[in-house]
Amino acid sequence: MNGQVRSFGAPLPARPTLExxxxxxxxxxxxxxxxxxxxxxxxxDVLEVVGAAIAELNYVPNRAARSLVARATMSIALxxxxxxxxxxxxxxxxxxxxxxxxxxxxxxxxxxLQLTHPDSPSEKTRRYLLGGNVDGALVVSHHSGxxxxxxxxxxxxxxxxxxxxxxLAHPGDYYIDVDNQRGARQGTQHxxxxxxxxxxxxxxxxxxxxxxxxxxxWRETVLAAGLSDARLARGDFTEAGGIRAALxxxxxxxxxxxxxxxxxxxxxxxMLALAERGLRVPTDVAIVGFDNSRYATRGRVGLTxxxxxxxxxxxxxxxxxxRLLAGETAPRVTMMExxxxxxxxx
Amino acid sequence: MNGQVRSFGAPLPARPTLExxxxxxxxxxxxxxxxxxxxxxxxxDVLEVVGAAIAELNYVPNRAARSLVARATMSIALxxxxxxxxxxxxxxxxxxxxxxxxxxxxxxxxxxLQLTHPDSPSEKTRRYLLGGNVDGALVVSHHSGxxxxxxxxxxxxxxxxxxxxxxLAHPGDYYIDVDNQRGARQGTQHxxxxxxxxxxxxxxxxxxxxxxxxxxxWRETVLAAGLSDARLARGDFTEAGGIRAALxxxxxxxxxxxxxxxxxxxxxxxMLALAERGLRVPTDVAIVGFDNSRYATRGRVGLTxxxxxxxxxxxxxxxxxxRLLAGETAPRVTMMExxxxxxxxx
DNA sequence: TTGAAAGCGCTAACAT
DNA sequence: ATGTTAGCGCTTTCAA
Numbered sequence: 001m002n003g004q005v006r007s008f009g010a011p012l013p014a015r016p017t018l019e020x021x022x023x024x025x026x027x028x029x030x031x032x033x034x035x036x037x038x039x040x041x042x043x044x045d046v047l048e049v050v051g052a053a054i055a056e057l058n059y060v061p062n063r064a065a066r067s068l069v070a071r072a073t074m075s076i077a078l079x080x081x082x083x084x085x086x087x088x089x090x091x092x093x094x095x096x097x098x099x100x101x102x103x104x105x106x107x108x109x110x111x112x113l114q115l116t117h118p119d120s121p122s123e124k125t126r127r128y129l130l131g132g133n134v135d136g137a138l139v140v141s142h143h144s145g146x147x148x149x150x151x152x153x154x155x156x157x158x159x160x161x162x163x164x165x166x167x168l169a170h171p172g173d174y175y176i177d178v179d180n181q182r183g184a185r186q187g188t189q190h191x192x193x194x195x196x197x198x199x200x201x202x203x204x205x206x207x208x209x210x211x212x213x214x215x216x217x218w219r220e221t222v223l224a225a226g227l228s229d230a231r232l233a234r235g236d237f238t239e240a241g242g243i244r245a246a247l248x249x250x251x252x253x254x255x256x257x258x259x260x261x262x263x264x265x266x267x268x269x270x271m272l273a274l275a276e277r278g279l280r281v282p283t284d285v286a287i288v289g290f291d292n293s294r295y296a297t298r299g300r301v302g303l304t305x306x307x308x309x310x311x312x313x314x315x316x317x318x319x320x321x322x323r324l325l326a327g328e329t330a331p332r333v334t335m336m337e338x339x340x341x342x343x344x345x346x
Numbered sequence: 347m348n349g350q351v352r353s354f355g356a357p358l359p360a361r362p363t364l365e366x367x368x369x370x371x372x373x374x375x376x377x378x379x380x381x382x383x384x385x386x387x388x389x390x391d392v393l394e395v396v397g398a399a400i401a402e403l404n405y406v407p408n409r410a411a412r413s414l415v416a417r418a419t420m421s422i423a424l425x426x427x428x429x430x431x432x433x434x435x436x437x438x439x440x441x442x443x444x445x446x447x448x449x450x451x452x453x454x455x456x457x458x459l460q461l462t463h464p465d466s467p468s469e470k471t472r473r474y475l476l477g478g479n480v481d482g483a484l485v486v487s488h489h490s491g492x493x494x495x496x497x498x499x500x501x502x503x504x505x506x507x508x509x510x511x512x513x514l515a516h517p518g519d520y521y522i523d524v525d526n527q528r529g530a531r532q533g534t535q536h537x538x539x540x541x542x543x544x545x546x547x548x549x550x551x552x553x554x555x556x557x558x559x560x561x562x563x564w565r566e567t568v569l570a571a572g573l574s575d576a577r578l579a580r581g582d583f584t585e586a587g588g589i590r591a592a593l594x595x596x597x598x599x600x601x602x603x604x605x606x607x608x609x610x611x612x613x614x615x616x617m618l619a620l621a622e623r624g625l626r627v628p629t630d631v632a633i634v635g636f637d638n639s640r641y642a643t644r645g646r647v648g649l650t651x652x653x654x655x656x657x658x659x660x661x662x663x664x665x666x667x668x669r670l671l672a673g674e675t676a677p678r679v680t681m682m683e684x685x686x687x688x689x690x691x692x
Numbered sequence: 693t694t695g696a697a698a699g700c701g702c703t704a705a706c707a708t
Numbered sequence: 709a710t711g712t713t714a715g716c717g718c719t720t721t722c723a724a
Contacts, residue, residue: 015477015478017700017701017702018701018702018703019701019702027710027711028710028711028712029701029702029703029711029712030703030704030710030711030712030713031709031710031711033702033703033704034703034709034710036702037703041709041710042709042710043709043710046709046710060473060476060477060478061701061702062414062478062700062701062702063410063413063419063477063478063479064409064410064411064413064414064419064700064701064702065410065414065700065701065702065703065716066701066702066703067409067410067413067702067716068408068410068411068414068700068701068702068703068716068717068718069701069702069703069704069715069716070702070703070716071716073409073410075458078459084440084441084443084444084447085437085440085441085444085640087440088434088435088437088439088440088443089434089437089440089640091431091434091435093434094430094431094433094434094435095430095431097430097434097461098430098431098461101430101459101461105468105470105471110458110474110479111458111459112421112456112457112458112459113424113447113457113458113459115443115444115447122451124451125451127406128456130406131361131406131407131409132361132406132408132409133409133456239644240644272645272646276646294431294435298585298586299618300618300622363716363717363718364717364718364719365717365718373694373695374694374695374696375695375696375717375718375719376694376695376696376697376719376720377693377694377695379718379719379720380693380694380719382718383719387693387694388693388694389693389694392693392694407717407718408716408717408718410716410717410718411700411716411717411718411719412717412718412719413700413718414699414700414701414702414716414717414718414719415699415700415717415718415719415720416700416718416719417700693724694723694724695722695723695724696721696722696723696724697720697721697722697723698719698720698721698722699718699719699720699721700717700718700719700720701716702715702716703714703715703716704713704714704715704716705712705713705714705715706711706712706713706714707710707711707712707713708709708710708711708712
């Protein structure tokens, strides 16, 4: 230790082993093991003595040794097949991850973060996931077009956040989702209810189920009301994409009086674009977003939006996987409720 | 497998062990181990035979067994003592984490995500970090006021993103940072150079070194130019906080003609607030931000900002920790360069 | 250059 | 209720 470097080669106090605890407590290793694992087959006094020894030595079981015999790693992969900015930039994911993390902190599992390329996870990630390094995986992304991930469920318990894309999905996939189509209907219907007639939509990429479903919900609703479904632009679930899509929409359909936008983040961009063109919200154009994220309350005018319980979805994802890992039953599909949150934009 | 649940109790093809590889290759386990670990003490033909066997069986070493004997977990904690929204909402962190992840994907280490409460990590996190479950830790946060984390470096190799707060810091801490004070001088000086006289600042919480240093850099520069350092408001590194601080500033100092804002995210809020009050950027008020994140190019007018190499900082954090874990020397402090990126706002 | 054997720290039969 | 024993899959002396 010379002021410039510090050696960790020989960690200060070597961690005590179960054997040492046994010695101090004057019992066998098996007994200590039983105490640690909460076996009912231990007498009260032994439990006390062992407990004292554990506390005294500050004993913590060795995960590796435990994993080796238990044939379980006690860790779960959080797979993020998404560009880091896209992922971090969307509050929806923040909530999902928070929910996952919360649920997991009550368990013995830890979360391994695997940031991967959207279209093809690295060789290292594949080997990692398939090499028995995790007991299960959680896949969070809007984007589920990858074959590897789609088939991952065949080798490992996997729970997806959002329905995996149809034709790639393994029929046995577990996923948590909201009824995006129904949510879109709620949002679009509200625009109709407040008297709008020329209702456009800005949707997401066509390879994402959430996009497709929200678009379908919008279309269904406008058509059912005898309105046109011609006013559509495709965004990419980013704010900048929302701006571009809105500008395109305004240019092509100057008559529009409302836009149902497939995410709050994009809606935030739409607001910017409308301001740019001197259009007022909601007077000239009414807006409904999707997510009820912090972007909904960011701007001057609050965003009316279709709320989805993102954090709860994360919690349920983790919970579902934990059930599976415990050998319990879990529903393949868990649909959560959306509801409309009305603010000033529509 | 009844359509509703699926059993993973008995994973399909049991993973091959080193022993089986040895059998197939007709050598001893020790030899296979040598091949796997790239020992030079293996003949060319044995190497080939073993390689073939490994490929044939699709063998992947068992991490737990390896960890057990190597007394290393081969995993690193990514500790995030920050509210999830704060963390995910700031592109700075996205870059840092991306950099960390990139560096780690070239290594054998995996990243364990530990989302913890800003002021006091949970008991579980503490036990986890101190219980020998990771070989080292990376702490990313603007906020380093916690004693536990500050002292973590005593028990474990730890690398901080950003200088830990002075009085709490262990003198042996490793950290990666930029010279925030110098960056703030660059930004503020630019405002002076373009002719501004009434230069305000919006800084961050006073318990964050980055805030304190950026504020000091601003003050130093305005005072050196014979200008006033009276125009100051404190934000919280969020966009909403930027809005509030800007409104306060405008009300108290209606004469201001420039603001140096301690982060792009807050600067984005400032832009919103100025628009609200009908003030034009840069005509009425010039703005300089800090980070050069995507928020700098989000609005109508591009933000002039002090760039810091966030992704590179993450990469270096990981690299430093990896060095330490390899028993190599690493600099305790790595300072990276900031530079001014001039756009339209100033 | 290769193999035999010991053991990392823990759990799980099997005895008692 | 508790102890004894046998490994989990790997690396690593030590011999050959």
